[in-house]
Amino acid sequence: MIWLRNTLSVFNKDIRIEFRTRFGINMVLAFVAASLLLIMFTLRAHELDPTPKSGLIWIIILFAALSALGRSFIAETDKNTYDLLRVYSSGSNVYAGKLLFNTTFTLFINVVTFILYSFLMDLSVASVPAFFVMLIFGTLGLSAVSTMTAAIVSQADRKGAVFSVLSIPLFVPLILLLTRVTKMAFIDGMNSLLNSDVAALIGFAGATITAGVILFDFIWED
Numbered sequence: 001m002i003w004l005r006n007t008l009s010v011f012n013k014d015i016r017i018e019f020r021t022r023f024g025i026n027m028v029l030a031f032v033a034a035s036l037l038l039i040m041f042t043l044r045a046h047e048l049d050p051t052p053k054s055g056l057i058w059i060i061i062l063f064a065a066l067s068a069l070g071r072s073f074i075a076e077t078d079k080n081t082y083d084l085l086r087v088y089s090s091g092s093n094v095y096a097g098k099l100l101f102n103t104t105f106t107l108f109i110n111v112v113t114f115i116l117y118s119f120l121m122d123l124s125v126a127s128v129p130a131f132f133v134m135l136i137f138g139t140l141g142l143s144a145v146s147t148m149t150a151a152i153v154s155q156a157d158r159k160g161a162v163f164s165v166l167s168i169p170l171f172v173p174l175i176l177l178l179t180r181v182t183k184m185a186f187i188d189g190m191n192s193l194l195n196s197d198v199a200a201l202i203g204f205a206g207a208t209i210t211a212g213v214i215l216f217d218f219i220w221e222d
Contacts, residue, residue: 006089010097014072015104024068024105031067032113035060040120054186055179057117058138061110062171065142068105072098073150091220095147095212102143110139123186130185133198134178137205141174144208151219170208177201 018024039056085094114135118124125131149167180197184190190198 003090003093006093007096007100010085010089010094011100011104014098014101018101018105025108028064028068028109029112031064032060032109032116035063036116036120053121053123054182057113058175058178058182060117061113061142062175064109064113065106065146065171066167068109072102072147073153086220091217092213094220095151095216098151099143099147099209099212102147103139106143106146107135107139110135125185126187127185127190130181130190130198133201134181134185137201138174138178138181140205141178141201141208142171144205144212145170145174148208148212148216148219151216174201174204177204 039060089097145167149170153166177197177200181201184195184197
């Protein structure tokens with residue numbers, strides 16, 4: 001119970017800061033809206049075949065994530081609260097709290113993006129199970145990679161650039177998997193949950209979260 005209370009304290013702190021400033025939400029929503037308008041009127045995405053339509057959304061979400069999720073630890077060093085957080089919380093509490101915040105934030109952004117994108121691109125869900133697997137485990141994968149990478153680069157100079165350089169290679173296999181599962185969710189349908197792409201997506205999310213749990217204490221104490 002003590003561990004859970006401390007974890008929720010870190011989560012509540014980040015939630016209150018975000019609601020107070022609304023910097024991350026406003027920035028990401030503005031980016032998503034601008035990206036959707038760009039692909040609608042410049043690339044004529046609504047005229048594309050269903051297959052590229054179903055994968056294009058993750059490119060938008062990826063760059064939206066790069067613009068906001070790296071702030072989870074970088075903001076602590078910028079505001080000189082990193083050492084204070086280290087005094088009052090253990091590494092596992094901080095990692096779990098930051099991961100919970102990033103997951104909540106990313107899930108909200110993903111839901112809003114999918115609603116807008118589906119409406120503008122005239123896409124309908126062909127497989128509800130595939131859609132929820134894609135949404136939940138895609139969100140977990142994005143959040144886990146972003147949280148760990150942000151912790152690594154939080155003490156570096158030019159943190160934003162380093163975060164993007166380190167994150168993109170880790171995001172590439174995730175985006176490829178998400179594109180395939182999204183195609184099943186919106187176009188092909190899914191006859192069974194025992195699917196190699198679905199299993200790989202769940203495994204990726206589980207592996208990145210497990211790696212974060214194992215490695216974060218070494219990063220936190222460095």
